[in-house]
Amino acid sequence: MNSHLRSLRLVSAAIVLLVAATDAARAEPYIAVQKGMQCSYCHSSPAGGGMRNVYGNVFAQSELAARRFGDRKLWTGELNKWLSVGANLRGSFVQAKVPNRSTTSDSQIDRGTVYLEASIIPRRLTVYIDHQVVPDDAINREAYLRINSKNTKWFASIGRFYLPYGLRLQDDSAFIRLATGANFANSDRGIQAGYNSGQWSIITSLTEPTGSTNGSTKEFSVVSTYVQAKWRAGFSANVNNDDGGERSMFGFFGGLKTGPVAWLAEIDSIRDEIPSGSDVRAFAGLLEANWTFWQHNNLKISYDYLDPNNGISEDHQVRYSVVWEHSPFQFFQARVGYRLYDGIPQVDAQNRELFFVELHGFF
Amino acid sequence: MLVVLMGKYFANCLISIDDGNVRLTNMRLILLLSGLALAALGMAACDGGDGSGLPPRAPPGSIDPSFSAIQANIFEPNCAVTGCHFGAGAPQGLRLDDANSYGSLVGVSSVEVSSILRVAPGDPDNSYLIQKLEGSASVGAQMPLSAPALPQADIDVVRQWISDGAIDDRAQSSDPIRVTSISPLPDSVLSAPPPNVVAMFDREFDASTVNSFTFLLEASGGDATFVDGNETQISAAGIDVPVTNPRTATFDLSGVPLANDTYRIRLLGSGASIIMDIDANALDGEFSGSFPSGDGVAGGDFEVTFSLNVPASSSALDEIQESVFSASCAFSGCHSGPSGDTLPSGMDLTDADASFASLVGVSSLQMPEVLRVMAGDPDNSYLIQKLEGTAAKGERMPFGGSPLDQAVINNIRRWIADGANR
Numbered sequence: 001m002n003s004h005l006r007s008l009r010l011v012s013a014a015i016v017l018l019v020a021a022t023d024a025a026r027a028e029p030y031i032a033v034q035k036g037m038q039c040s041y042c043h044s045s046p047a048g049g050g051m052r053n054v055y056g057n058v059f060a061q062s063e064l065a066a067r068r069f070g071d072r073k074l075w076t077g078e079l080n081k082w083l084s085v086g087a088n089l090r091g092s093f094v095q096a097k098v099p100n101r102s103t104t105s106d107s108q109i110d111r112g113t114v115y116l117e118a119s120i121i122p123r124r125l126t127v128y129i130d131h132q133v134v135p136d137d138a139i140n141r142e143a144y145l146r147i148n149s150k151n152t153k154w155f156a157s158i159g160r161f162y163l164p165y166g167l168r169l170q171d172d173s174a175f176i177r178l179a180t181g182a183n184f185a186n187s188d189r190g191i192q193a194g195y196n197s198g199q200w201s202i203i204t205s206l207t208e209p210t211g212s213t214n215g216s217t218k219e220f221s222v223v224s225t226y227v228q229a230k231w232r233a234g235f236s237a238n239v240n241n242d243d244g245g246e247r248s249m250f251g252f253f254g255g256l257k258t259g260p261v262a263w264l265a266e267i268d269s270i271r272d273e274i275p276s277g278s279d280v281r282a283f284a285g286l287l288e289a290n291w292t293f294w295q296h297n298n299l300k301i302s303y304d305y306l307d308p309n310n311g312i313s314e315d316h317q318v319r320y321s322v323v324w325e326h327s328p329f330q331f332f333q334a335r336v337g338y339r340l341y342d343g344i345p346q347v348d349a350q351n352r353e354l355f356f357v358e359l360h361g362f363f
Numbered sequence: 364m365l366v367v368l369m370g371k372y373f374a375n376c377l378i379s380i381d382d383g384n385v386r387l388t389n390m391r392l393i394l395l396l397s398g399l400a401l402a403a404l405g406m407a408a409c410d411g412g413d414g415s416g417l418p419p420r421a422p423p424g425s426i427d428p429s430f431s432a433i434q435a436n437i438f439e440p441n442c443a444v445t446g447c448h449f450g451a452g453a454p455q456g457l458r459l460d461d462a463n464s465y466g467s468l469v470g471v472s473s474v475e476v477s478s479i480l481r482v483a484p485g486d487p488d489n490s491y492l493i494q495k496l497e498g499s500a501s502v503g504a505q506m507p508l509s510a511p512a513l514p515q516a517d518i519d520v521v522r523q524w525i526s527d528g529a530i531d532d533r534a535q536s537s538d539p540i541r542v543t544s545i546s547p548l549p550d551s552v553l554s555a556p557p558p559n560v561v562a563m564f565d566r567e568f569d570a571s572t573v574n575s576f577t578f579l580l581e582a583s584g585g586d587a588t589f590v591d592g593n594e595t596q597i598s599a600a601g602i603d604v605p606v607t608n609p610r611t612a613t614f615d616l617s618g619v620p621l622a623n624d625t626y627r628i629r630l631l632g633s634g635a636s637i638i639m640d641i642d643a644n645a646l647d648g649e650f651s652g653s654f655p656s657g658d659g660v661a662g663g664d665f666e667v668t669f670s671l672n673v674p675a676s677s678s679a680l681d682e683i684q685e686s687v688f689s690a691s692c693a694f695s696g697c698h699s700g701p702s703g704d705t706l707p708s709g710m711d712l713t714d715a716d717a718s719f720a721s722l723v724g725v726s727s728l729q730m731p732e733v734l735r736v737m738a739g740d741p742d743n744s745y746l747i748q749k750l751e752g753t754a755a756k757g758e759r760m761p762f763g764g765s766p767l768d769q770a771v772i773n774n775i776r777r778w779i780a781d782g783a784n785r
Contacts, residue, residue, distance in 0.1 A: 096511050101514065139503070179445050179446035180446055185504065240452040242452075274449075282446075305409065313415060315417055318411050342410050343411040344412050346418075351411070
């Protein structure tokens, strides 16, 4: 009996190790769902995304990759106790089929960014910079000064940062990110403050939208997430008033881990009031399944929905995606995917098909 | 397949709950999340809309190069959508909905590259809108974001509209005519003299009303104000209205020297002589910082200023030597050296080093109490006085030749004001 129990424990331990190894982080919210952690567990930013912290870097080498080349010493991103660096480079080959147009193929550098974090006072006072260096002229994406409380649970930042809203997906073309404008193409100046207890977090920001023509324009955004080992639920809201009108939006999102599958879902309601026209209410949604079907291999199946104006019938768009992600060795990921867009016939681009291969190097 | 996968794994999840690994409270939350997922699954049953609630769109290549057609067929379906260039929070403040599109584009500086207009009427290559649509902008992604580029046929329509003057064809014939752009830009500071001043209007105007009485350029007289009577009118080499673009008027500055100064451009909409369109509507000219001009009531002058500040570079003396001293002064028998106490040859201007030694901090022989060049003080530099003909003694230089253009003298003034460095 004891021998049988010991065997069971060994098998269980092996299964646990196997599952842990295949729950590989790929810098996306589903990884946080699989691990039952906040995004900030692996990322320097309290809201997730951007530079990886020590744990994120170690995780990327110890669990993410199928193999690890080089010596036994792990890269942590820390040059010394004050200074940490990181970088991302994404390149892709995309073949696009748009109705009534010839098929196009394009290879490009999608984005290259460098990160710098200076811990002026370790764990208390931090300067963080996220700078895009390719493919265009240098663009500052995030740059802020952050102060943390002694227990590091509270923080306040001032500078430029991405709006805290919804699931911070890597894919800016997801309808929930496009329609809300809370994506990696938009960062604003302002202040940010938040609390993170590990299980529960709330992040708020007060910003001045880029390009605002009214100096007094302010945008308020909040995201709150409650995290458990196998599930999470969150709420986002955003209000933006300027001379172009008023936008208010809110959304619910969640994650659920069922065995090797991590589910993500988000629903957003967006209301635009414009002085010279009628109000417009839009809805956007995402359902995504991430199935770790084999070690270091993830199959992402997602469905996007967007109704850009619920006052107009039959104007909605949907998108189906199937993406295979593989991390053969540390600091490298390959993605192969197919997306099918289905939208109104008046706009050919809303009915396109994409086949793509993406390569992602990072540290 | 998605449905099968969801069913399987939700079932697995509930079974693990039955095994007691998940508490009842968690089960409720899981069910809540399951509901959320199922709601999304409900959406998954939907295909894309059939577009029946929207007007048909003109096929690419058949769109008129007019603003109203571009708005309806290009901007509305591709750009002025939720989360993009629509409503509050529109990226870079650019709103492309029907009410805001024209005012957000024409004559308005880009936020990403402030030196470029989003739409520069008549100049599609230097319009940021075109650069973003064609993917040639130096900053940011090609538009539409995260979508295929527009068909080149559509972009060409936008190009044509800009080439034609970026007119708002929605204006009624009874509306007053308005200014849609001006070059140089209002309040701009130029480092080189502009070749012309170009005004664009929102419709064809009566060319006979745009002339030297209604299209004016004034220099402030060096004080950047236009109220103290020392202003000077700049005479144009010509005021032209291209036959191919009768919404554009050009104040030609070819051969017209402009000194560093503040200039005011005026297009008159009130008074005895005014600019009118072909329906005899008067110019609505009041300018409050954004185009098009006007307060909605016919009449009112359009007035903006720009400044010219041609910098003196670190090699300013070399340039002055080449363009002025060597060309106009260092002839044999004039300031040809060698250096000494006899004029004119003793004031050696044969090369930059000799000129520096002969001029900077050296007393004039004609008026020893005045330095030839007093670094930082062009007005009290004898060189300037001789070149401008204000010296108390002797002839204006170049002796026996035509006076230098004031713009050329101003460059020498600038060099002196900047410290007369070698």
